[in-house]
Amino acid sequence: MIKVEKDPKLSDIRTVDALEIVQTSNKPKPTYLSKILIALLSYGGVPNEFLLDMVENALGDANSVFSRKRAALRARMILSGIPLDETYLQNRLSILMNDEKKSLKGGRIHIPDSYYLMRAADPTGILKSDEVCIILYHATTI
Incomplete structure (x- = not known):
């Protein structure tokens, strides 16, 4: 499905390193995976070990948060x-x-350091209809 048609007036113009800013992103509210998204990620090739590590980390975080809360509550109660x-x-x-x-x-696993991805049309015409370009700044891996 093509949502944005190429402007014929701009098809002859060659642009290099062009960027159309749609909107800036503030850090969103906490983001979570769901069962459906986990299944899609697994089907899409994300290793199951990686997803299991996320679940184990979430369980560990949940247990440590409650133990810290519990310790704080006990101190205040005493x-x-x-x-x-x-x-x-x-x-x-x-x-x-x-x-x-x-x-x-229910598969609700917290995703740290997440941002919303906003799209913009490709004014250069380099990307094909089924391609996207994602640029991560200050990222160690893509």
Whole structure:
């Protein structure tokens, strides 16, 4: 599907290193993978080991976040005089942990350092209809 037709007036003009800026990107809200996107990435050739590493990292991050929160809550409770075996508090902490586990089971894996990709027409006509050009600045690998 071709969404943008080539301008016939510009077809004779040869441009080099041209860039059409559509919009700048501010760092977006946290981005997450879903089960469907994980399946598409796997089908598209992303190694399953890489995806499993992401899941393991997400589980490790979730556990460390809760242990840090739990430690902070315990310190505040001790200072406030709240007993550590308070039933309501234990219930709320277990609900938080279960919600995080459900999220990870659903394939909701956090993607750090992500940005929205905005497209622009290729004024040079170098790219074919099924090609894209992505330029990453300050990236170690592409």
